[in-house]
Amino acid sequence: MDAQMIRSLVAIFLAAILTENYVLxxxxxxxxxxxxxxxxxxxxxMSCAVTVVMVIATAVTWPLYTYILVPQGLEYLQTLVxxxxxxxxxxxxxxxxxxxxxxxxxxxGIYLPLITTNCAVLGVTMLVLEKGAADPxxxxxxxxxxxxxxxxxxxxxxxxxxxxxERLEDCDIxxxxxxxxxxxxxxxxxxxxxxxxxxxxxxxAG
Amino acid sequence: xxxKKSLLxxxxxxxxxxxPVLRLVLGCCATLAVTTAASNAIGMGAATTFVLxxxxxxxSLLRNVIPNKVRIPAFITIIAGFVTIVQMxxxxxxxxxxxxxxVFLPLIVVNCIILGRAEMFASKNKIxxxxxxxxxxxxxxxxxxxxxGIIRELLGAGTVFGIPILSGFxxxxxxxLLPPGGFFVFGMLIALSGKLSKEGKxxxxxxxxxxxxxxxxxxxxxxxxx
Numbered sequence: 163m164d165a166q167m168i169r170s171l172v173a174i175f176l177a178a179i180l181t182e183n184y185v186l187x188x189x190x191x192x193x194x195x196x197x198x199x200x201x202x203x204x205x206x207x208m209s210c211a212v213t214v215v216m217v218i219a220t221a222v223t224w225p226l227y228t229y230i231l232v233p234q235g236l237e238y239l240q241t242l243v244x245x246x247x248x249x250x251x252x253x254x255x256x257x258x259x260x261x262x263x264x265x266x267x268x269x270x271g272i273y274l275p276l277i278t279t280n281c282a283v284l285g286v287t288m289l290v291l292e293k294g295a296a297d298p299x300x301x302x303x304x305x306x307x308x309x310x311x312x313x314x315x316x317x318x319x320x321x322x323x324x325x326x327x328e329r330l331e332d333c334d335i336x337x338x339x340x341x342x343x344x345x346x347x348x349x350x351x352x353x354x355x356x357x358x359x360x361x362x363x364x365x366x367a368g
Numbered sequence: 369x370x371x372k373k374s375l376l377x378x379x380x381x382x383x384x385x386x387x388p389v390l391r392l393v394l395g396c397c398a399t400l401a402v403t404t405a406a407s408n409a410i411g412m413g414a415a416t417t418f419v420l421x422x423x424x425x426x427x428s429l430l431r432n433v434i435p436n437k438v439r440i441p442a443f444i445t446i447i448a449g450f451v452t453i454v455q456m457x458x459x460x461x462x463x464x465x466x467x468x469x470x471v472f473l474p475l476i477v478v479n480c481i482i483l484g485r486a487e488m489f490a491s492k493n494k495i496x497x498x499x500x501x502x503x504x505x506x507x508x509x510x511x512x513x514x515x516x517g518i519i520r521e522l523l524g525a526g527t528v529f530g531i532p533i534l535s536g537f538x539x540x541x542x543x544x545l546l547p548p549g550g551f552f553v554f555g556m557l558i559a560l561s562g563k564l565s566k567e568g569k570x571x572x573x574x575x576x577x578x579x580x581x582x583x584x585x586x587x588x589x590x591x592x593x594x
Binding site: 350 | 396441449456547559
């Protein structure tokens with residue numbers, strides 16, 4: 163692996179976290195972002211589970227699409243195949259963790275069933291293929307790095323937001339805005355701060 | 369007469385009392401992402417309504433056949449089938465809409481409104497009420513998205529359905545088209561609908577109660593409570 167390659171992979175990784183953040187820029191995975199971000203430790207557990215599933219799901223669906231669906235001319239089955247593969251994978255991962263790594267299961271296992279219908283996971287498997295179609299040099303390794311970066315980006319957004327929300331708990335909020343509305347306004351402000359990263363990655367990676 | 373009235377109620381509850389976006393807070397991803405223009409909101413709403421009505425009908429017909437243990441994967445498969453049909457249809461007849469909706473078109477499959485209605489309503493009711501329920505929820509979803517789309521397009525681009533309205537009157541505020549504007553307008557709309565509702569307040573969090581995964585979600589909430 164030469165320097166050029168490593169440089170492009172780092173750029174993909176950073177872009178996935180900062181400028182193409184799944185939650186704050188692409189609106190994927192909003193449900194867990196709003197639902198499971200009340201406390202720092204649950205937010206951390208959920209995002210770790212999402213990251214793991216994102217990488218594994220991409221590692222399975224990418225070859226499946228490229229080497230089986232495309233040669234057979236079955237691209238239109240993408241949605242159906244991907245969601246079933248992800249559902250099966252999550253179930254498998256849950257069973258395996260339960261049997262072989264009970265401590266890890268206790269900390270991450272409860273989040274796994276929720277991930278099947280998390281749009282960020284299905285989204286990443288489809289978006290890397292879209293990127294691959296637009297740019298032929300965006301292959302399997304790049305896709306995996308992108309999936310991992312997206313997971314880390316999800317983690318960063320969740321942790322930042324959990325911190326913001328823990329502070330909101332103590333605030334005196336007008337009655338109409340209590341609950342979800344103030345959470346969304348806070349999310350809007352966190353999203354504004356992420357707009358500041360535009361262009362940063364291009365300059366870093368040259 | 370009595371039956372007719374209850375069907376009408378099934379229809380209207382989705383639009384006002386149990387509006388899936390503003391009251392149950394389901395399907396937030398799609399709501400936030402595609403409402404940068406009013407026309408996208410209508411396209412997305414129509415696609416989701418079609419999938420919702422069809423999957424509700426099929427799931428209602430199969431409700432006695434599908435074993436309880438595998439119902440969620442079975443529902444997802446049925447929904448994914450209809451989403452594929454919609455995808456092919458939109459690709460063929462409106463490529464521009466396909467580009468605008470992007471990855472959110474296939475992501476209808478994980479829109480919790482559809483799975484939520486399958487679990488809460490279609491798997492327990494006969495076919496006709498299920499279809500009406502799907503239609504009502506779909507129209508409610510479309511209406512809420514249209515409201516958001518109009519506000520964001522008007523403030524962010526100065527147009528509605530591409531027709532210039534604010535030109536010369538004020539500069540468009542571009543941030544309303546960007547992600548932060550989406551969160552902001554959504555928060556404002558939920559606050560407003562909460563204020564106007566009977567309870568007089570906005571929902572606490574996202575619509576966990578109508579989600580099929582509520583059982584595992586509540587474990588997390590319990591953990592958070594500790």
